Amino acid sequence: MQLVFATHNHNKVKEVQMLFPQEIELLSLEDIGCMDEIPETATDLEGNAIIKANFVTENYGYPCFADDTGLLVDALDGAPGVYSARYAGEQKNADDNMDKLLFQLDKNTNRSAHFKTVIALNINKQQFLFKGIVQGEITTQKKGEKGFGYDPIFKPYGYDKTFAELPLSIKNKISHRAKAIEQILAFFKNRPHVNK
Numbered sequence: 001m002q003l004v005f006a007t008h009n010h011n012k013v014k015e016v017q018m019l020f021p022q023e024i025e026l027l028s029l030e031d032i033g034c035m036d037e038i039p040e041t042a043t044d045l046e047g048n049a050i051i052k053a054n055f056v057t058e059n060y061g062y063p064c065f066a067d068d069t070g071l072l073v074d075a076l077d078g079a080p081g082v083y084s085a086r087y088a089g090e091q092k093n094a095d096d097n098m099d100k101l102l103f104q105l106d107k108n109t110n111r112s113a114h115f116k117t118v119i120a121l122n123i124n125k126q127q128f129l130f131k132g133i134v135q136g137e138i139t140t141q142k143k144g145e146k147g148f149g150y151d152p153i154f155k156p157y158g159y160d161k162t163f164a165e166l167p168l169s170i171k172n173k174i175s176h177r178a179k180a181i182e183q184i185l186a187f188f189k190n191r192p193h194v195n196k
Contacts, residue, residue, distance in 0.1 A: 002027055003123075006038065006052040006066035019181055024188065032060050044082055045070050046129060049120035057122040065121040065184065069177065071150050073113040073138060075105060084150070098142060098153050111138040115154065115176040119184055128187065132179030147171065 003020075004027045005013050017026045029035070038055045040048040045068040052066030072078045080087035080101065088096035105111060112135070119130040135157050142152035144164025151163035156174060163171055172178050 001025070002062065004029070004032055004056050004060070004062040004064040006056050006064055008037075016181060019185060021188065027062070029056070032056070032062060034060060040068065040082075042082070045116060045118040046120070048082065049118045049129070050127070053120040053122045053127070063121075063123040065119055067117055067119045067177065067180065069115065069117040071101075071113060071115055071154065073101070073105070073111075075108050075110040075112075076101075094149050098150060101138065101150070102140070102142075102153065105138055111140075112136075113138050113154065115150075117176040117180040119180045121184060121187070130180045130183040130187070132176040132181070132183065134174060134176045134179065 001023060002025050005016060006029060007013060008029050010028055010030070013026050013028045020026060034056065036055075038052045040051060042048045042051055048068040049066050052068070053064050056062055056064040056066070068082075070081045070084045072081050080097070084097070085092050086097075088100040114133050114135045117132045119132075121128045121130070136155050137157070139153050139155050139162060142164075143162045144152050144166075146166070146168065147162075147164040151171075153162065155162050156166075159166065159170075163175070
């Protein structure tokens with residue numbers, strides 16, 4: 001069975017493919033000839049994941065899943081949230097985003113936050129949603145060279161290192177995206193008939 005992962009990031013596809021059973025072949029957007037940047041116009045993560053999954057299913061006919069992820073900071077009433085990737089502007093620069101967030105939290109003692117990933121799966125004319133959340137706090141400075149996005153300033157609870165300092169083997173077990181992927185894998189395991 002072929003299943004489209006609605007992303008242009010081939011490395012992301014390869015990483016996730018390793019988690020899926022062999023009988024499910026993941027395809028990227030390029031693999032199906034979709035070069036479009038799918039507009040993410042919703043006001044929440046669920047809405048953006050649904051928009052991306054529906055775009056692929058409606059225009060290309062493939063079963064598909066799409067994810068959207070945000071960082072939600074308590075002291076900022078859940079910002080940057082759905083605007084995490086472009087928090088400091090449309091250039092979508094991770095360093096600019098982190099600098100803005102650290103500036104806004106300057107001297108704020110409440111640094112609790114959580115990452116949230118939502119996956120929308122369209123298969124057999126049905127849609128299913130999966131969510132993964134990891135709780136933690138925003139550090140006062142960037143630490144670590146691994147990861148991407150806000151990883152250098154996010155420290156998950158129970159660890160003394162940021163996501164950018166932790167080995168990938170640990171991050172891939174505790175992260176928001178890992179938890180959401182676990183749920184989609186459990187879905188396929190419990191419903192083997194959907195693979196046909």
